[in-house]
Amino acid sequence: MARETGLDVQIDETALIRAAQQGDHDAFERLVRAYDQSVLRLAMNLLRSPEDARDVYQEAFLRVHRNLHSFRFDCSFHTWLYRIVTNLCLDQIRKRKVRKEEATVVATGEGPLDRLDAVAEQRADTDPERRLFSGQLRRRIKEVLNNLTPRERMVFELRHYQGLRLKQIGEILGTSEEAAKNCLFRATQKMRAALGDFV
Amino acid sequence: MSVMTCADARSQFWLLEYGELSFDEEERVETHLDACADCRAAFEREKEVYAAFNTAAAEPPPSLLRQCRAELASRLESEEHSPAPDARRVFSGWWEQFTHALTGGFILRPAGALAMLVLGFAGARFMPNFLNSPAAGVTEAGMNRVRDVKAAANGQIQILVDETRQRTLAGGLDDSRIRGLLLEAAKDPSDAGLRQQSLSLLNAHAQSADIRDALIYALQHDQNAGVRLNAMTGLKAFAAEPEVRGALSQTLLSDPNPGIRMQAIDLLTQDSATNMDRQMVGTLQELMLREDNEYLRQRSQKILEAINASTEIY
Numbered sequence: 001m002a003r004e005t006g007l008d009v010q011i012d013e014t015a016l017i018r019a020a021q022q023g024d025h026d027a028f029e030r031l032v033r034a035y036d037q038s039v040l041r042l043a044m045n046l047l048r049s050p051e052d053a054r055d056v057y058q059e060a061f062l063r064v065h066r067n068l069h070s071f072r073f074d075c076s077f078h079t080w081l082y083r084i085v086t087n088l089c090l091d092q093i094r095k096r097k098v099r100k101e102e103a104t105v106v107a108t109g110e111g112p113l114d115r116l117d118a119v120a121e122q123r124a125d126t127d128p129e130r131r132l133f134s135g136q137l138r139r140r141i142k143e144v145l146n147n148l149t150p151r152e153r154m155v156f157e158l159r160h161y162q163g164l165r166l167k168q169i170g171e172i173l174g175t176s177e178e179a180a181k182n183c184l185f186r187a188t189q190k191m192r193a194a195l196g197d198f199v
Numbered sequence: 200m201s202v203m204t205c206a207d208a209r210s211q212f213w214l215l216e217y218g219e220l221s222f223d224e225e226e227r228v229e230t231h232l233d234a235c236a237d238c239r240a241a242f243e244r245e246k247e248v249y250a251a252f253n254t255a256a257a258e259p260p261p262s263l264l265r266q267c268r269a270e271l272a273s274r275l276e277s278e279e280h281s282p283a284p285d286a287r288r289v290f291s292g293w294w295e296q297f298t299h300a301l302t303g304g305f306i307l308r309p310a311g312a313l314a315m316l317v318l319g320f321a322g323a324r325f326m327p328n329f330l331n332s333p334a335a336g337v338t339e340a341g342m343n344r345v346r347d348v349k350a351a352a353n354g355q356i357q358i359l360v361d362e363t364r365q366r367t368l369a370g371g372l373d374d375s376r377i378r379g380l381l382l383e384a385a386k387d388p389s390d391a392g393l394r395q396q397s398l399s400l401l402n403a404h405a406q407s408a409d410i411r412d413a414l415i416y417a418l419q420h421d422q423n424a425g426v427r428l429n430a431m432t433g434l435k436a437f438a439a440e441p442e443v444r445g446a447l448s449q450t451l452l453s454d455p456n457p458g459i460r461m462q463a464i465d466l467l468t469q470d471s472a473t474n475m476d477r478q479m480v481g482t483l484q485e486l487m488l489r490e491d492n493e494y495l496r497q498r499s500q501k502i503l504e505a506i507n508a509s510t511e512i513y
Contacts, residue, residue, distance in 0.1 A: 032268075032271065036264065036267065036268065037259075037264060040259045040263065040264055040267060041257070041258065041259055044257040044258075044259045044263075045256065045257045048257065050259065050260075050263050053259060053263070054263065054266065054267055054270070057267045057271070058267065058270055058271055058274060061271050062271070062274060062275070062278070065275060065278075137251055137254055138254055138255050141251070141252065141254065141255040142255060145255070159217060160217075160249075160252055160253075161256050161257075165219070166217075166219055181214075181219070184213075184217075185213065188213050191248075191252060192248050195248060195251055
């Protein structure tokens with residue numbers, strides 16, 4: 001079977017977007033399915049709250065649905081979608097900074113959940129000392145992430161956890177690659193400084 | 200190519216780690232690393248720091264993704280069954296401008312007690328415009344319908360016309376005319392927008408039994424999901440009342456829209472400690488049997504498990 005090339009995927013996506021713009025529900029659903037895991041992961045990483053991530057997911061795709069007709073292929077769909085998601089997340093982070101709401105434990109469908117402990121649970125070590133160390137390390141990282149500026153936090157998340165290139169991060173955030181690079185530098189410096197005695 | 204110092208090399212470690220160096224830059228750092236044991240060790244430590252960052256990576260649980268997808272599907276469905284956003288905006292704008300023009304914008308404010316009502320009878324068929332002209336002998340403005348035509352003995356033609364005249368009534372919900380017309384408009388099968396607007400005005404007064412009945416009727420019978428959702432908003436504060444609980448239970452079990460069923464289960468279980476009676480348990484058990492929506496099944500299952508009730512009907 002012939003391998004699907006990047007171009008094939010691009011053409012496929014363009015066709016999907018055009019069909020969705022014409023009101024094809026299946027095409028829209030396929031578009032959602034193509035990106036929704038990474039959207040949810042990004043929101044979860046940025047907001048560290050399943051409820052907030054869920055809200056961002058809903059709002060982002062509803063906005064895409066309402067505004068898809070105005071998408072003119074000036075940028076990739078991925079960039080357009082991530083622009084929406086990152087704006088929603090930035091708003092949420094800024095609101096939190098104002099409200100000073102940074103509760104660690106949140107209620108979820110599965111019961112109370114520590115945002116960071118829960119996400120690292122699958123990797124939990126069986127060695128008690130190691131587990132204790134991992135827990136302390138995660139808490140420290142969480143503190144540092146919370147102390148980054150919203151922009152630093154965003155760039156760090158997009159680069160480190162989403163694996164996006166600085167050029168694309170610049171496009172998503174409406175800034176230059178150089179500015180994104182400077183932002184990432186500040187974020188990693190702060191992270192490294194805070195974790196100095198751990199690693 | 201100039202020789203790279205240790206300081207230069209170390210300042211590039213983070214970009215090397217992220218793969219953001221150009222081919223040439225990367226080559227220079229790696230050449231330095233090959234030749235410098237101290238920097239190699241430093242780079243290994245740097246990599247450990249970046250690996251440590253990874254311990255905080257969040258992976259959403261699969262159940263959250265499923266829940267998000269189910270909610271999105273129902274919200275999209277609700278949006279599609281509601282009037283188009285543009286139409287809603289136009290309607291809303293028109294209504295606001297109209298009421299503002301009539302009331303100067305301030306009469307509506309005190310306690311939200313005053314409702315304005317303008318009812319047009321859209322079902323009536325319009326006569327051709329010339330019938331409204333004075334020459335035709337029908338001078339009153341309004342919507343008209345020809346009921347009968349016949350030739351009179353004097354050679355003239357007699358036309359029997361039904362006239363439906365528009366009037367503007369103003370008053371509060373304590374005015375029985377306003378209240379009655381609003382309750383009637385909330386059931387107008389020809390205009391979902393009118394029903395929606397009427398229910399919005401009635402919602403704030405759901406403490407009255409007749410208004411609550413109208414909201415329950417809309418919840419159970421309205422064809423439009425947006426109207427049903429609106430009715431549920433008005434009933435929210437009365438979710439503990441037996442007749443409202445009954446209607447919500449029926450909605451939970453039979454409404455075709457999963458978004459509305461989700462709202463129904465939220466209202467039914469918002470005071471779960473006090474309202475988990477046997478009937479409610481039965482409803483949730485029945486839901487487990489017939490519900491296709493995974494999120495709703497999970498919600499139901501968790502509630503039943505929380506009160507140590509069986510998730511099945513024996």
